[in-house]
Amino acid sequence: MTLITSAIGQGLLWALLGLGLYLSFRILNVTDMTVEGTFPLGAATCVTLITKGVDPLVSSLAAFGAGMVAGLITGLLTTKGKIPSLLAGILTMTAAYSINLRIMGKSNISLLGQTTLFSNSFLKSLPTNFDSVTVGLVVVIVVTALLVLFLNTEYGQAFIATGDNPAMARSLGIATSTMVIVGLMLSNGMVGLCGALVAQSNGYADINMGIGTIVIALASIIIGEVAFGELTLGQRLVAVTLGSIIYRLILLAVLQLGFSANDLNLISSLVLALCMMLPQLDRLLNIKKPILKGVRTHD
Amino acid sequence: MTKPILELKGISTIVNKGTASQATILKGLNLTINPGDFITIVGTNGAGKSTLFNVIGGNLLADEGKVLHNGEDITHQGEVARTSFLSRVFQDPKLGTAPRMSVAENLLLAARRGQRRRLRFRRLKERMADFTTLAASMNNGLEERMTTATGALSGGQRQALSFLMATLKRPDIILLDEHTAALDPHTSATLMAATDAKIREDHLTALMITHHMEDAIKYGNRLLVLKAGRIVADLSGAEKAALTPEKLAGYFE
Numbered sequence: 001m002t003l004i005t006s007a008i009g010q011g012l013l014w015a016l017l018g019l020g021l022y023l024s025f026r027i028l029n030v031t032d033m034t035v036e037g038t039f040p041l042g043a044a045t046c047v048t049l050i051t052k053g054v055d056p057l058v059s060s061l062a063a064f065g066a067g068m069v070a071g072l073i074t075g076l077l078t079t080k081g082k083i084p085s086l087l088a089g090i091l092t093m094t095a096a097y098s099i100n101l102r103i104m105g106k107s108n109i110s111l112l113g114q115t116t117l118f119s120n121s122f123l124k125s126l127p128t129n130f131d132s133v134t135v136g137l138v139v140v141i142v143v144t145a146l147l148v149l150f151l152n153t154e155y156g157q158a159f160i161a162t163g164d165n166p167a168m169a170r171s172l173g174i175a176t177s178t179m180v181i182v183g184l185m186l187s188n189g190m191v192g193l194c195g196a197l198v199a200q201s202n203g204y205a206d207i208n209m210g211i212g213t214i215v216i217a218l219a220s221i222i223i224g225e226v227a228f229g230e231l232t233l234g235q236r237l238v239a240v241t242l243g244s245i246i247y248r249l250i251l252l253a254v255l256q257l258g259f260s261a262n263d264l265n266l267i268s269s270l271v272l273a274l275c276m277m278l279p280q281l282d283r284l285l286n287i288k289k290p291i292l293k294g295v296r297t298h299d
Numbered sequence: 300m301t302k303p304i305l306e307l308k309g310i311s312t313i314v315n316k317g318t319a320s321q322a323t324i325l326k327g328l329n330l331t332i333n334p335g336d337f338i339t340i341v342g343t344n345g346a347g348k349s350t351l352f353n354v355i356g357g358n359l360l361a362d363e364g365k366v367l368h369n370g371e372d373i374t375h376q377g378e379v380a381r382t383s384f385l386s387r388v389f390q391d392p393k394l395g396t397a398p399r400m401s402v403a404e405n406l407l408l409a410a411r412r413g414q415r416r417r418l419r420f421r422r423l424k425e426r427m428a429d430f431t432t433l434a435a436s437m438n439n440g441l442e443e444r445m446t447t448a449t450g451a452l453s454g455g456q457r458q459a460l461s462f463l464m465a466t467l468k469r470p471d472i473i474l475l476d477e478h479t480a481a482l483d484p485h486t487s488a489t490l491m492a493a494t495d496a497k498i499r500e501d502h503l504t505a506l507m508i509t510h511h512m513e514d515a516i517k518y519g520n521r522l523l524v525l526k527a528g529r530i531v532a533d534l535s536g537a538e539k540a541a542l543t544p545e546k547l548a549g550y551f552e
Contacts, residue, residue, distance in 0.1 A: 150418075157400075158416040161408050164397035171356075171395075172464075173382030173413035 005129040007252045011245030012136025013197050017213060018220030018240040019143060020190030025221060026236075027151075028163040028183045033089030033214060034074045035191045037096025038067045040210035042192030043199035044103040047111060050200075056117045060196045067192020068185040070096055075181030093210075100207055107207040116200040132201050139197065140241050143190065148234045159183060160233075191217075212265045215272050220244035222275045247271065302370065304471055304504050305332040305355065310364035312350055324350045326528035327364070332472070337498055337505045339515040342525030343551055348508045351525065352474050355506070357381040368471070383413030386465035388458070388478040395461030398450030402441065402460055405449055406430045409464035433463055437493050439486075455486035459493065466497055473498075475507040479514075491518070512544035524550040 017039065024032040042063035049059035070092055077088035101107065118124075123131040150156045161169045162179040169176050191213075199205040224236070224243025231239060247268075254267050274281075307330040315321050324347045332338065342348050353359035354366065357378040366374045368384060389395050396405050407423055407430075427445065434442040437459040441452075449457055458478055465473055475494065479487040495518050498505050509515050515522055522539050524532035524547070532550050534542065 152421055153418050154411060154416040154421050155418050157404065157408060157421050160400060161397045164399050165394070167394055168397055169408075170379055171382060171387050172408055172411075173379050174408075174416065175379055 002128055003252055003256075004249070005127075005133065007248040008245055009129045009132030009136060009201075011248040012140055012241065013132050013201055014194065014216060014248070015136065015140050015220065015241040015244040016143060016190050016194035016197065017217045018224075018244050019140075019147065019237060020187045020194065021214070021217035022221055022237065022240050023147075023183050023187040023190075025218065026163075027160055028180060030078075030085045030163075030180070030184070031089070032071075032074065032184060032187065033086060034070055034092045034096075034184070034188055035089075035217060036210045036213050037093035037100070038070045038188045038191040038210075039195040039198075039213045040100050040205070040207060041070055041096050041103075042067050042195030043205040043209055044100045044109075044195075044207075045192070046196030047109050047199050047205035048103050048105075050111060050114050050116060051109060056115060056119070056200065060117060060193060060200075063196035064189045064193040067195075068189040070192070071184035071186070071188030072181060074188070075184040079177035079180050096210075097207070104205065104207065108204060110204045111200065112203065116203075117197070118200055135197065135201075139193075144234075144237050144241070147237055151233060212268055215265070215268045216247070219247045219268060219272045219275070222272060223247055223250075226275050226278060301333050303331045303367075304334045304336075304369060306330070306365075306367040307354070308365045308367070310354055310361045310366070312347075312354060312359060313362045316362075324528055325354065325361075328528065328530060330523075330530065332504060332506070334504055335502055336521055337503075337519035338507070338521040338523060339519040340506060340508045340523045340525060341510070341512065341515045341547065346525040347528045348525050349476065350528075352387070352476055352506070352508065355472070356385060356387055356474060384471040385474065386412060386468075386470040386472075387474045388461045388465050388476065390477040390480050392454040392457035392461070392481055395464065396449040396452075396457055399448055401446045402434065402449055402452070403427060403430050403445045405460060405464060406433070406467060409467045412464075412468045412470075414468075433467070434460075436497075437463065437490075439489060453486075455482050455490060458482060459490055462490065462494060462497070466501065466503065469501060469503070471504060473503055473505045475505060477508050477510065480510060494518075512547050516542045516544065516547065522547075526551065 017035070021032065021035055024030045045066040046059040046063040049062055050056055074088045074092045077083045077091060078085040081088070083091070117135060118131050123134060126134060151160060158169065158174045159179050159182070162174060162176045166176045195209070199209070220240050220243040222243070223246050224239035227243065227246060228239045250271055251264060251267065255261070259267065307328055310325050310328045311323060312325045313321060313323050328351070340348055350359065354361050357376055357380070361374060365372060373381065397408070403423055407421055407426065431442045431445055434445065439456055439459055441456050441459055444452060444456065449460060452460065462478065479490050482490060491514060497503070507519065516539070521533065521535040522542070523530050
């Protein structure tokens, strides 16, 4: 039971990563590698500030801001510098590694004995793992609600149109470069915040904690789509969170089979590859069609 | 005398500048467009028709010459800025609409063409009735698919939607770039008739590129023949009325 609540708690905390990447990957149609650098950047920023005595909530918001700066840089590289978005993300991600070391001063900082978001007396009174479930749930609900509101504004609709058909968007007077920059900033801000939450939950920030995050984020998105199929935009965002939880449960099951935690990145990649290959496997094996709708690529 | 809505003065465009394949597409082209003009444009491939539209639309900035809108110099104004007074329908049905957004959502996007998009609720429900009436004017069943993603529409419905989107917020000038060419003859004729009706009804100023000689003669009040980057014929009134496809083809020789 503890293992399952732990998986759900982790799934909820990490859901923010999937939601952030959803903005770039699914809405803007950009595969943004920046997140591999933004996630530890958020963690480094938040943990370093906390150890300097800054309020944990302020530190977490600072992580959101740091993520936005990383998104801004990738956005400028790709829209103004005309560097292909995949490469622009890799550049920022690589540069962020050095920045993260500068921020932290060493490769690992512990939060032992520090006040974090998880230190308040209400969360401490909850049963094991229910602190991360509670924090994760609150953050996911607030962020999902804000995203749905945003996407239903005139500005949000222009943002969606930019990813859907940039040429049309420009012909309707939408400044698509600005939209891409704003989208990458929001997306990476959320990923930075996610890094801050995970670091506080784990009790430390580590320079290598970003490795594999893009696969985890994509897995949340794709598993959500495979499991729930055709949905409205709001439902899709909820599906990402559920996908993130399912992903953690899959990992739990795999660990129970006797694999070690060192195998996690291999397993994550396998899970994602399998999910993304479902349409092809379907052709070969005739798996039921409805579950595949979510992973079809759009033309 | 009416003031021209758009003037092109001595427009030249050069591609692949500074390389061996440098070529001049438009060669000192002059054109005056008056309010209410519906101009059809014919010409062979490579005559510069699309380049002409790109210069008017701001996708391509002229290397020489001036573009004036209501007397104001807009030669260096970009594509996005020009959308405040100009709209376009492309030949490819995929280009004009957002495939994953619904018909109604596409129309809503077009309703704010060239205007600031604010952090305010989009208010789609309030406009649904208006949009449905509008879609019904296309006579192709579009009104029954208001909540369908446009990617799932037929090519004809998508082009009809593109045309509606281009006219929803009244443009000073609408550019129709072979907008019926990708459709079957029947669908093409339906859309062409709807286009003509809308242009007359709203007194729009329109430019239409077409490879269809009959359409070029039948529609509009002016006809331009483009050849090797120059306008070799600008016909209107009785001259245009007297044209036949054979006579028109003679201008291409």
